[in-house]
Amino acid sequence: MKLPLFPESASTFAPDVDHLLFYLVGVSVFFTVLIFVSIVYFAVRYRRRSDNELPKPIHASLALEIAWSVIPFGLTIVMFGWGANIFFRESRPPKNAMQVYVVAKQWMWKLQHMEGQREINELHIPVGRPVKLVMTSEDAIHSFFVPAFRTKQDVVPGRYSTTWFTATKPGKYHLFCAEYCGTKHSGMTGWIYAMEPQDYQAWLSGGRAFGSLAENGEKLFQDLACGNCHKADGSGRCPSLVGLFGRSVQLADGRFVSADEAYLRESILRPDAKIVAGYQPLMPTFQGQVSEEGVLELIEYIKSLAPPAAVAGTTPAEINVNPDRVTSSPSNP
Amino acid sequence: MSEHVHAPVETLALREQFNTAEQQKESVTFGMWIFLITEVMFFGGLFLAYTVYRSTYPVVFGVASTSLNAVIGALNTAVLLCSSFTMVLAVRSAQLGRRRALVLFLILTLLLGMAFLGVKAYEWNEKFVEHHVPGAGFHFEGAAEQGPAQLFFSLYFAMTGLHALHMVVGAGILCWLLYHAVRGRFTAEYMTPVDVAGLYWHFVDIIWIFLFPLLYLIDRHMR
Amino acid sequence: MTTAAIETQANYLNAGYGLKSWLLTKDHKRIAILYLILVTIFFSIGGIFAALIRVELLTPQGDLVSSETYNKLFTMHGIAMIFFFLIPAIPATLGNFVLPMMIGARDLAFPRINLLSWYLLVVGGGFALFAMLAGGVDTGWTFYTPYSTTYSNTWVIATALGIFVSGFSSILTGLNFIVTIHRMRAPGMTWFRMPLFVWAHYATSVIQVLGTPVVAVTIVLVFCERVFHIGIFDPALGGDPVLFQHMFWFYSHPAVYIMVLPAMGVVSEIISTFSRKPIFGYHFVAYSSMAIAVLGFLVWGHHLFVSTQSVYAGLVFSFLSYFVAVPSAVKVFNWTATLYKGSISFATPMLYAFGFIGLFTIGGLTGLFVASLGFDVHVTDTYFVVAHFHYVMVGGTIMAFLGGLHFWWPKITGRMYPENWAKLSAAIIFVGFNLTFFPQFILGYLGMPRRYHVYPEEFQVLHVLSTAGASILAFGYLFPMIYFMWSLWYGERAPANPWGATGLEWTVPSPPPIHNFDEVPVVTHEAYDYSTVVKEGVEVV
Structure with missing residues (x-):
């Protein structure tokens, strides 16, 4: 019978969280023992010996009150800083991270690699390379939790959430859904397979039954006839999508938004939410016509449309093609 | 307790937990203020949801707001302000011990409150006719984005609906006051119920003063 | 005063015997007892659900009940325990009974609203009970959208x-307490002569009045x-499902202090x-209750660290x-x-x-x-959190x-409970509690998610330990229920002040007369001045 008392440590974050745990436990044990020992000692030492005892009242000591407010507070601020530091790094995926898309639904995990591999309730990743997950849900809220990596992130319908980790040790690790999502919540589990890079390459080239995400996205782009309006040279009724990803886009109301995954998703599903400056709100919604996976494939295709060299020099002003075509500007009277 | 022996038997007298009439009056008034604080927090949740969604969908909220009839809304605001005025006069009449004036002003307040609810019912009916009621049959022609437009009308109905519910409760309280006022149970010395009912009525009025611009007027300046 | 005189004295218990005289x-003393009966019923219901959960978790396969049933069990355990036991438990029973007496009042400021509060809890509990019997509810006590609204x-x-x-029962109780504490104190009972129990209830009432309406309107929106x-x-x-979580925790985090602040008052x-x-440090303890009430409203976002809330919001909420x-x-x-x-x-009270x-x-x-942000990412929604809040709510409240x-049992009933049985059950509860919940800290850090019906088998040993502890705990809770009932008939008669305590409630006979005080008491001493009750005291060196 197995009785583990400490979880496996298999990501770059795991030792950081464990060290924080040791500090937290250290502080807690100190104070718990201090309180327990004081209570037991006082209770025994000053036990009532006769019924009409009247101890002398001791009212307060400002110095003591300040001491036992300030010293513990100082110790907790260390907890705050330490935890915040880890959290901050967890929320900043490195640029070179390999990306995997995750779509959660009751009660399974659907994962897609850029190269086209699709997995259900399993994720194969190479050791030593940062992996960034871009996740959304088709129904209730779920949460992607890998105890051995000490990472967890809610997966919320209607938006993308991201998390990342770098596995450090090959092995098979639990994947849990941590946010209660209905009847088979406890069945929404899976495995993370962390592999040596060469094994991962072998796995990757093993079964390529589907095209890469971008290839599928291109096919979908053509099936939906998106290119009729989004012409590559910018001559269409809608903005060109070439080199769009990652740029800053000016909207009709004057704001600038960054063209990230969330923006592209919103523009496909709710095109009127953010109108690019200089264009009419002509695009119909694709809500209900494209699945969450389809949206991800389209996004990946749009990402692949980056022009070979010109990206670096683009500024937001260049995208604001023709201010005369602005039709409605609600923020300006 | 000799201080209330001389009071008429049918007066809503000093309750046994209080030592003096003054303590009772203070307690009841203070209790009503605390209750109004809970009401502020109650409506506060709705105002929070409104703030979040309006900042997320400023354009759609503007367009949807413009579809409401601001003239009727303004008229209703005037009706409600008048009812607050007559309520103040009712409280004043009670303080001065003028029974007939108290009854008159209570009736006027009640009528104005009913007028407000009537106009509100007319407005809601319009929404049904126009398919602006959230749910399966919802359709808002002014914006391509039906979702956020529906959010606006959901908030419209939730906020005006809860406000109207408070008006109905207020009308009930007015009827109760009227019943006792007609029987002469309020005197210049004992009129706390009129006083605290007035506080409640003004509070419901103030909620509307916030609802009216937030729901009806946010995008008028453009046109 | 002779024993016979005490027996024949008019008190609130012998003032009437019919059902109507209670309902x-x-x-306030009788309403407190009505509450005591009601919350005991809900504690028992919640306890039965807890027992079923623990028995189910003995094996990893989920073989006792189906997943649907299991999800309903933990949901209804949470709802019964939180909304119908923990929140009213101390304020509405002990608070209701002793708070007016502690400040020298004949009753709360609004006795009829006090009774209305009880009926509201009966009606609310009736709805919840109906839902449980009709087939149950499976959303978790947190009602997270869109699961609760759509799925x-x-x-x-x-x-x-x-x-x-x-x-609304909770809001009205809070309102009643605030007005009572402000306006009904006896002559000489200044703010800083009030027992700390009263301070704790004042702070609790502030939270009830400010927080509860927000969850009420949130529930209205879910309902709609x-x-x-x-x-x-x-x-x-x-729409934004995470907005629900903000509105829910804006109340439900302070609600933790509704549950624990009165407990702190009792302990003082x-x-x-x-x-x-x-x-020691009376003023600091009084102020700390108020500080908890105020600060408690600024930290709700620490339940949302992994909810897609902004990183900076997370930093602020963690810091606060x-x-x-x-x-x-x-x-x-x-x-x-x-x-x-x-x-x-x-x-016994001291042991507790x-x-x-x-x-x-x-x-x-x-x-x-x-x-701590980085730590919470790993343990949130695991058994670590389950263990943490059970230590506060079960171990604390x-x-x-x-x-x-x-x-206060001698004051409430006029009877003493059997001291040795009481000490024994206090010890059993302490041991059982720790055995139940300490293993759950380890489970949580290992990564066992909460609300799991089926779990990986490496967690089984710790779950078995936890269930063993829970069975000890259940026995510990049964003892007081039995001997308290026994004491009503066979317990020794209690004197007015069996403990040598200082509060005004101990200056009146046990059980107290109908209007508490025959004449309005005048307070001339600070709180906890034991020279007033210990006559010819021997100075302790």
């Missing part, structure tokens, strides 16, 4: 209605979304009485959470310091108070763990509730 009573096929509407109605499909939180319409009374010393730790720590240190050079008696301090210390310190019940 239409406006006496659950269970009795969400009836349960939501029940919680909404019982919320299910019934009318208006979709305030529906992502398909562009007990520690002082059984060490015969004023609470550590401020709440200070007033809680101040209380624990002051209680401990009170024992120094006291005259410590080991009566010691238990409270120990368990609350662990519960509070593990609160520091989960307030229930220990204090039982301690307070033993402390």
Whole structure:
């Protein structure tokens, strides 16, 4: 019978969280023992010996009150800083991270690699390379939790959430859904397979039954006839999508938004939410016509449309093609 | 307790937990203020949801707001302000011990409150006719984005609906006051119920003063 | 006064015997007993659900009940325990009974509203009970959208209605206490002569009045979304499901303090009485209650660290959470310091108070763990959190509730409970509690998610330990139920002040007369001045 008392440590974050745990436990044990020992000692030492005892009242000591407010507070601020530091790094995926898309639904995990591999309730990743997950849900809220990596992130319908980790040790690790999502919540589990890079390459080239995400996205782009309006040279009724990803886009109301995954998703599903400056709100919604996976494939295709060299020099002003075509500007009277 | 022996038997007298009439009056008034604080927090949740969604969908909220009839809304605001005025006069009449004036002003307040609810019912009916009621049959022609437009009308109905519910409760309280006022149970010395009912009525009025611009007027300046 | 005189004296218990004399009573003492019966029923219901959960978790396969049933069990356990036991437990029973007496009042400011509060809890509890019997509800007590609004096929509407109605019970109790404390204090009872129990209830009432309406309106919106499909939180319409979590926790985090602040008040009374010393740092303990009430409203976002809330919001909420730790720590240190050079008696209430301090210390310190961002990412929604809040709510609130019940039982019933049985069950509860919940800290750090019906088998040993502890705990809770009932008929008659305590409630006979005081008391001493009750005292060196 197995009785583990400490979880496996298999990501770059795991030792950081464990060290924080040791500090937290250290502080807690100190104070718990201090309180327990004081209570037991006082209770025994000053036990009532006769019924009409009247101890002398001791009212307060400002110095003591300040001491036992300030010293513990100082110790907790260390907890705050330490935890915040880890959290901050967890929320900043490195640029070179390999990306995997995750779509959660009751009660399974659907994962897609850029190269086209699709997995259900399993994720194969190479050791030593940062992996960034871009996740959304088709129904209730779920949460992607890998105890051995000490990472967890809610997966919320209607938006993308991201998390990342770098596995450090090959092995098979639990994947849990941590946010209660209905009847088979406890069945929404899976495995993370962390592999040596060469094994991962072998796995990757093993079964390529589907095209890469971008290839599928291109096919979908053509099936939906998106290119009729989004012409590559910018001559269409809608903005060109070439080199769009990652740029800053000016909207009709004057704001600038960054063209990230969330923006592209919103523009496909709710095109009127953010109108690019200089264009009419002509695009119909694709809500209900494209699945969450389809949206991800389209996004990946749009990402692949980056022009070979010109990206670096683009500024937001260049995208604001023709201010005369602005039709409605609600923020300006 | 000799201080209330001389009071008429049918007066809503000093309750046994209080030592003096003054303590009772203070307690009841203070209790009503605390209750109004809970009401502020109650409506506060709705105002929070409104703030979040309006900042997320400023354009759609503007367009949807413009579809409401601001003239009727303004008229209703005037009706409600008048009812607050007559309520103040009712409280004043009670303080001065003028029974007939108290009854008159209570009736006027009640009528104005009913007028407000009537106009509100007319407005809601319009929404049904126009398919602006959230749910399966919802359709808002002014914006391509039906979702956020529906959010606006959901908030419209939730906020005006809860406000109207408070008006109905207020009308009930007015009827109760009227019943006792007609029987002469309020005197210049004992009129706390009129006083605290007035506080409640003004509070419901103030909620509307916030609802009216937030729901009806946010995008008028453009046109 | 002779024994015979006490027996024949008119008191609130022998003032009337019919059912009507109870169900239409406006006496705060009788209403307190009505509450005591009601919350005991809900504690038993919640306890049965807990027992079924623990038995199910003995094996990893999920073979006792189906997943649907299991999900309903933990949901209904949470709802029964939180909304219908923990929140009303101390304020509405012990608070209702002793608070007016402590400040020298004949009753609460609004006795009829007090009775209305009880009926609201009955009606709300009735809705919840109906939902449970009709088939149950499976959303978790947190009702997270969009699961609760769109995907659950269970009795969400009836349960939501029940919680909404019982919320008004809580609001009205808080309102009643605030007005009573402001306006009904006896001559000489200044703010800083009030027992700390009253201060704690004042702080609690502030939270009830400010927080509960927000969850009420949130529940109204969930209700409307299910019934009318208006979709305030529906992502398909562009609504934000995380907004629900903000609105829910804006109440439900302070609600934790609704549960634990009154417990702290009870502990202050007990520690002082059984060490015969004023609470060390009285002012600091009083202010710390108010500080907890205020700061408690600024930290709700620490439940949302992984919810897609912004990173910066997470930083702010984490930072603010550590401020709440200070007033809680101040209380624990002051209680401990009170024992120094006291005259410590080991009566049953004192044992519970010691238990409270120990368990609350662990519960509070593990609160520091989960307030730390990087740590919480790993343990949130795991058994670590489950263990943490059970240490605070079961180890804290229930220990204090039982301690307070033993402390005031002679006053409430006029009978003493059997001391040895009481001490035994206090010890059993302490051991059982730790065995139940300490393994869950380890489970949580290992990664066992909460609300799991089926779990990987490497977690089984710790689950078996936890279930073993829970069976001991269940026995511990059964004992007081039995001997308290027994004492009503066979217990020794209680004198007015069996403990040598100082509160005004101990200056009147046990059980107290109908209007508490024959004449309005005049207060001339500070709180906890034991020279007024210990005659010819022997100075302790």
